Amino acid sequence: LGGSLPVANRLADPVLELYDETGSLVRINNNWRDSQRAEIAATGHAPSQDTESALLVALGPGRYTAVLLGVDNTVGVGKIDVIDVDATAASRLDNVSSRARVSAGENVLLGGFVINGPQSRKVLIRGIGPSLFYIADAIYDPSLQLRDGSGAPLVFNDNWRDTQETEVIDSALPPGEERESAIVATLRPGSYTAELLGLCGAGGVALVEVYDLGPAGDAHLIPPSSALPRCFSAWLSEHGLAGAQAAPTGDPDGDGILNALEYATGKNPNVSDAPATQHGTVVLNGRRFLSLSYTRPTGTNAPDDVIYSAQRATSLAPANWSSAPTQVTTHSVTPGPGALETVTVRSTTDFGTVRREFLRLQVTLTAP
Ligand SMILES: [Ca+2]
Ligand SMILES: [Ca+2]
Numbered sequence: 001l002g003g004s005l006p007v008a009n010r011l012a013d014p015v016l017e018l019y020d021e022t023g024s025l026v027r028i029n030n031n032w033r034d035s036q037r038a039e040i041a042a043t044g045h046a047p048s049q050d051t052e053s054a055l056l057v058a059l060g061p062g063r064y065t066a067v068l069l070g071v072d073n074t075v076g077v078g079k080i081d082v083i084d085v086d087a088t089a090a091s092r093l094d095n096v097s098s099r100a101r102v103s104a105g106e107n108v109l110l111g112g113f114v115i116n117g118p119q120s121r122k123v124l125i126r127g128i129g130p131s132l133f134y135i136a137d138a139i140y141d142p143s144l145q146l147r148d149g150s151g152a153p154l155v156f157n158d159n160w161r162d163t164q165e166t167e168v169i170d171s172a173l174p175p176g177e178e179r180e181s182a183i184v185a186t187l188r189p190g191s192y193t194a195e196l197l198g199l200c201g202a203g204g205v206a207l208v209e210v211y212d213l214g215p216a217g218d219a220h221l222i223p224p225s226s227a228l229p230r231c232f233s234a235w236l237s238e239h240g241l242a243g244a245q246a247a248p249t250g251d252p253d254g255d256g257i258l259n260a261l262e263y264a265t266g267k268n269p270n271v272s273d274a275p276a277t278q279h280g281t282v283v284l285n286g287r288r289f290l291s292l293s294y295t296r297p298t299g300t301n302a303p304d305d306v307i308y309s310a311q312r313a314t315s316l317a318p319a320n321w322s323s324a325p326t327q328v329t330t331h332s333v334t335p336g337p338g339a340l341e342t343v344t345v346r347s348t349t350d351f352g353t354v355r356r357e358f359l360r361l362q363v364t365l366t367a368p
């Protein structure tokens, strides 16, 4: 589907291709009336626009891939529905997996599915990104929002271990990476949508998957949600920063600490602060090492879109920064709202045995 979708950036003229698991093309369709017009109309599921595509095909057990693309490589928001139209056949749609490029707004990845009655079914929904290591621009941190047929939110999951670690492991299909998402829910008959979003509005290639784990009587079990993500964009608004002042490299208070570092270390972008890192030495087992300390917000204020990387160099010209030789030695937490923890990293080389040694903290924002 394309032209009939209720979004501005819709795919004007979709084409649908169906491949089997060997990668052979089973069938292709541009406009659904081109062939099988009467048969498709008889299912009651014909697309509402002539430029949209449909295939009616009987498939044996196996894995199949449907590819949706635009005529002449046009792009836009599209939708693939897979509908089992023969309720009498013993076949069943077991698992649906959709891959697409995700960005903010309309360009989220939606996995829609329908549970046909009379029984509830237990389902596993997965949001995959970082384990697609063979894709250069896979999404860094996926999250899932499950909605019911009216669009009302049922549960949000950021990382699969957040609330249902045991259930997801018991499904035998835990995601390969900690940042990936999974929801195990038991749902009554009806239509549902799993929405895959990049955390804090980040984009990339992602996969949303729905697995049928079996019938479940008339149960309806929705798991608890993950905590909502803490994002740089919200932090900017809280501090009244907009325009050029809101750039990650902006420094509206002129204290030399750029906004991204103010955010990552829990400082105030509108008040001149002491330096974000403190250097010193730590003594362990009678040996002394160069050390660096910084603070970072904890709990619900812990940033979800920051990568902290402590690095060491033995030369600045040319610079040879490397993240390998340092390690965390202490964490101390100041409790309460706005809680900060102090992180100390140290060199692994005895202090004074190299002519020059430098430590620094690098913070990287993972979302725009
Ligand atoms: Ca995540
Ligand atoms: Ca600043």
Ligand SMILES: [Ca+2]
Pocket (backbone or CB within 6 Å): 253, 255, 257, 262, 267, 268, 269, 270, 271, 272, 273
């Ligand atoms: Ca400041």
